[in-house]
Amino acid sequence: MCHRIWRQHKFESEIIMVGLMGWGSVPVQGWRKGPWTPEEDKLLSEYVSSHGEGRWSSVARCSGLNRSGKSCRLRWVNYLRPGLKRGHITTMEEGIIIELHALWGNKWSTIARYLPGRTDNEIKNYWRTHFKKNQKQQKPKAQQPLEPKLQQQQQQQQEDHEIKLENGKMGEAQGKQEAISMEDQCLPVMYQEIDDHQARQQVASMYPTILEDLCLPVTYQDHLQGEDQGLWGGLWNLDDTIDHTISGGGNSSQNYYNGGYIF
DNA sequence: AAAAGATGCAACCGCCGAGTG
DNA sequence: CCACTCGGCGGTTGCATCTTT
Secondary structure: OHHHHHHHHHOOOOEOOEOOOOOOOOOOEOOEOOOOOHHHHHHHHHHHHHHOOOOHHHHHHHOOOOOOHHHHHHHHHHHHOOOOOOOOOOHHHHHHHHHHHHHHOOOHHHHHHOOOOOOHHHHHHHHHHHHHHHHHHOHHHHOOOOOHHHHHHHHHHHHHHHHHHHHOOOOHHHHHHHHHHHHHOOOOOOOOOHHHHHHHHHHHHHOHHHHHHOOOOOOHHHHHHHHHOOOOOOOOOOOOOOOOOOOOOOOOHHHOEEOOEEO
């Protein structure tokens, strides 16, 4: 903690001249770089609180921060946004990461959607530090791309997605908007899009253990039913109270604690 | 105790796609 | 159609801290 503050001050007076880089239409702008100071954090938080997220280039110009819009967005998303979890990734979250990475690969932002409170950056870092090493040790399996069957499914899913988009049946924009507002309220975001439902089915078919082990609904009907029964409200409240291992395929569902429900 | 290596993580970079004029 | 800006994403880097030797 202390070292972070020290590092921040280390860069305090450092102004790096940046030409036409990144965002912003300012021809030559001396954006500050390096670690954020508490004052900058405060400025950014206050600005976003009163003006909302988005329009990051305006944030950069109007908030009084001498930071690029890109930098402001990153800081907000990865550090200042309300509802972010700090602390270690739990074993359950780890299990989800493993399963979803097997399905989607390095789609960190997509994976992060299933772990509210965690950022793509955090998951990415976690994966790199915890699993990259293992991948090297277990080259044949880990470095392989997706299994042919899975790849085929994924391709099919992508095609379906595109067709739906073309037909205007998905209402994706609306879905995303809903998802965003739900995230803002730190509520479960499992079923924000039809894609997610399909993905869930894929996870269920390819990796049958995780949904069972995590006691997640496999089908949309399951989800709706669960919603009616108020079962999923705390689903993603994966507290550190969980101290059960998911390793070895996580073959026992009775060990898991899900947001207040002990299974 | 000191050096070396591993780990954690914030932040930057470059690229891409959507939107707009 | 083209050029440009913006927002977002994945990859990478840099550095402090922790752990091992």
